[in-house]
Amino acid sequence: MDNKLLKQKLAEKGMKITPQRMAILEAVYELNNHPTAENIIEFIRKTHPNVAIGTVYKVLETLVENGLIKKVTTDRNFMRYDGILESHHHLYCSNCDLIEDYHDAELDELLKKYFESKNISGFKIEEFVLQIKGTFNKC
Amino acid sequence: MDNKLLKQKLAEKGMKITPQRMAILEAVYELNNHPTAENIIEFIRKTHPNVAIGTVYKVLETLVENGLIKKVTTDRNFMRYDGILESHHHLYCSNCDLIEDYHDAELDELLKKYFESKNISGFKIEEFVLQIKGTFNKC
DNA sequence: GTATGTGCAAACTTTTTGCACTTCG
């Protein structure tokens, strides 16, 4: 992804543009399999060897707060991140650590319709993420 | 929950029955809002003051492995546990840490039917958990 | 009696924090 677009994304959210933020945002886009902070640190070290670990965590938190990336929930004790903002779901493998995206507009529509009629009292729905748990054949 | 039933559940899985395992399993059932390890430790300390933290983590892992409890994924860096094994979904509040159960047989049926026709190539589905993200009105 | 489970404390991993220094706008 080119720098102009990264700068634009940060600017749109009113965030200051810094080389660290650009590198980290790019890393999340580039490492498209829900990278951990460690994956991101390793990736940006190639081009920005002296970015501090603390900075990476702070920047990731800021990017999440500003809605440029999302956190992915896992049943492990570290966080993973996702640069894809459009509605999509996740395949979780019981055998390996792979979390694969599952895009399905028909399913989104189905869920939306279903919950339009079925109101959950006292709760305002913002987003659905279906966790599809199972195993990849290759595992 | 009475001891007889707790013993039975452990025995059914071929697990040795120990006071620690019974106390921890009971705690997960009793603390029905997806407790953390810390919540569980605090709870069992009331009746079993000298259960070690390491033991709690080991027992929780064993209970998960034997299918007596489940892990609940969160976007925080600690694990939460769930004693309810039947299919159900979760309401995640963006404002507070509450994760509320959402049982809906009609939805389960809808998803099951949908994915029976729509095969995901290379992936064998075991279970669905819909994460319904939003906010409780009270928040 | 033996395999398995537990207590304890130390260690490990991931993430957060505080503060001086630097940079963006």
Added chain:
DNA sequence: CGAAGTGCAAAAAGTTTGCACATAC
């Protein structure tokens, strides 16, 4: 220039580990 961001190193938070001792069956 001033507010905001970064580097660094220390520490916090959550979890795991190794081993001697204890317990279930």
